[in-house]
Amino acid sequence: EPGGLVTKWSDRVRYGTMFDLLDFVNLISNAQSGLHMPDLTEEMGIVINKAYLAVKEGRYRINADVFLFPWMPTFQNLQLGQVRKGAFGRVHLGQDTQTGKRMACKLIPLEDFGASEVEIQAGLQHRNIAELFGVVLWDRTMHLFMEAGEGGSVLEKLDSAGPMWESEIIWVTRQILRGLDYLHSRRVIHHDIKPSNIVLMSSKAVLVDFGLSVKMTGDLYYPKDFRGTELYMSPEVVLCRGHNTKADVYSLGASIIHMQTGHPPWVRRYPPSAYPSYLYIIHKQAPPLEDIADACSAALRGFLGRALDRNPQLRASAAELLQDSALRPHGKAQ
Numbered sequence: 001e002p003g004g005l006v007t008k009w010s011d012r013v014r015y016g017t018m019f020d021l022l023d024f025v026n027l028i029s030n031a032q033s034g035l036h037m038p039d040l041t042e043e044m045g046i047v048i049n050k051a052y053l054a055v056k057e058g059r060y061r062i063n064a065d066v067f068l069f070p071w072m073p074t075f076q077n078l079q080l081g082q083v084r085k086g087a088f089g090r091v092h093l094g095q096d097t098q099t100g101k102r103m104a105c106k107l108i109p110l111e112d113f114g115a116s117e118v119e120i121q122a123g124l125q126h127r128n129i130a131e132l133f134g135v136v137l138w139d140r141t142m143h144l145f146m147e148a149g150e151g152g153s154v155l156e157k158l159d160s161a162g163p164m165w166e167s168e169i170i171w172v173t174r175q176i177l178r179g180l181d182y183l184h185s186r187r188v189i190h191h192d193i194k195p196s197n198i199v200l201m202s203s204k205a206v207l208v209d210f211g212l213s214v215k216m217t218g219d220l221y222y223p224k225d226f227r228g229t230e231l232y233m234s235p236e237v238v239l240c241r242g243h244n245t246k247a248d249v250y251s252l253g254a255s256i257i258h259m260q261t262g263h264p265p266w267v268r269r270y271p272p273s274a275y276p277s278y279l280y281i282i283h284k285q286a287p288p289l290e291d292i293a294d295a296c297s298a299a300l301r302g303f304l305g306r307a308l309d310r311n312p313q314l315r316a317s318a319a320e321l322l323q324d325s326a327l328r329p330h331g332k333a334q
């Protein structure tokens with residue numbers, strides 16, 4: 001066929017660079033529009049991190065080269081009035097049979113797959129952002145193999161162990177702010193910062209799920225569709241008149257309220273039984289400073305005031321919040 005597409009499909013699963021992986025996902029996305037759908041009998045894909053995924057003679061078979069165990073079905077998040085486009089990924093725990101390494105494997109049905117999630121995540125290398133190891137198309141499902149937060153997400157921790165100590169919150173917040181600062185310096189908006197998208201490992205906290213992320217081209221991003229999870233959504237995103245990376249800072253502030261009280265902002269004052277949607281409340285009300293824990297330190301309270309400012313211009317950036325004294329509780333330099 002023209003453009004050598006046949007050769008592209010023929011070398012099944014292979015090691016490659018981030019650029020090979022981007023070519024592959026774009027090939028799949030374009031093929032979806034029915035141009036040259038390949039024969040999907042066998043798996044095909046690109047692996048960037050060979051320390052995790054061992055490809056054998058162009059093969060990487062599920063339940064042979066890697067075992068998948070159901071782990072974290074994303075439908076759990078729907079309880080929190082989740083409004084998400086393309087939120088179809090189900091996350092499994094994967095284990096490569098040769099390397100023995102464990103990974104997170106997100107399964108996205110081909111018809112729901114968009115290249116943007118992989119494009120954005122493949123271009124990010126930061127210790128507090130889940131690394132993408134490779135992508136394999138198998139049985140009309142895209143398998144995204146990523147760094148696994150084996151400690152589960154902050155939401156699971158809150159649901160099982162209740163509110164977190166302030167010292168734990170500061171430990172998580174400092175790391176997620178580093179990830180956000182890196183993301184924002186590359187003009188990427190995550191769009192879904194919340195406890196279930198912060199996962200824990202023995203030595204670090206990591207941001208996951210770039211399914212709603214966008215790379216800004218101008219100073220403001222004008223949303224075509226509604227993105228994010230209501231309870232953590234900033235007023236300017238609700239207004240839908242254009243927003244920027246400051247939207248993630250607000251969502252982190254809302255997530256900190258959840259970490260310290262065990263509940264997202266608003267729900268104690270406006271019970272979900274009486275309020276099916278929080279968009280009007282977020283739009284009209286002052287920032288949810290009333291939902292800050294009574295025991296919250298004055299320093300962290302000040303931090304939250306700066307993170308939850310309704311005006312994104314006045315709201316602190318991730319870089320500015322990283323310098324905040326609230327993150328150095330005993331005044332010791334980090």
Ligand SMILES: Nc1nnc(-c2c[nH]c3ncc(-c4c[nH]c5ccccc45)cc23)o1
Nearest residue numbers: 072104130146147148149152153199208209
């Ligand atoms: N939506 C999404 N997109 N990418 C990820 C992801 C990448 N690495 C991961 N590691 C762990 C978990 C995870 C979340 N909740 C959990 C509860 C128990 C165990 C594990 C988890 C999720 C991921 O998630």
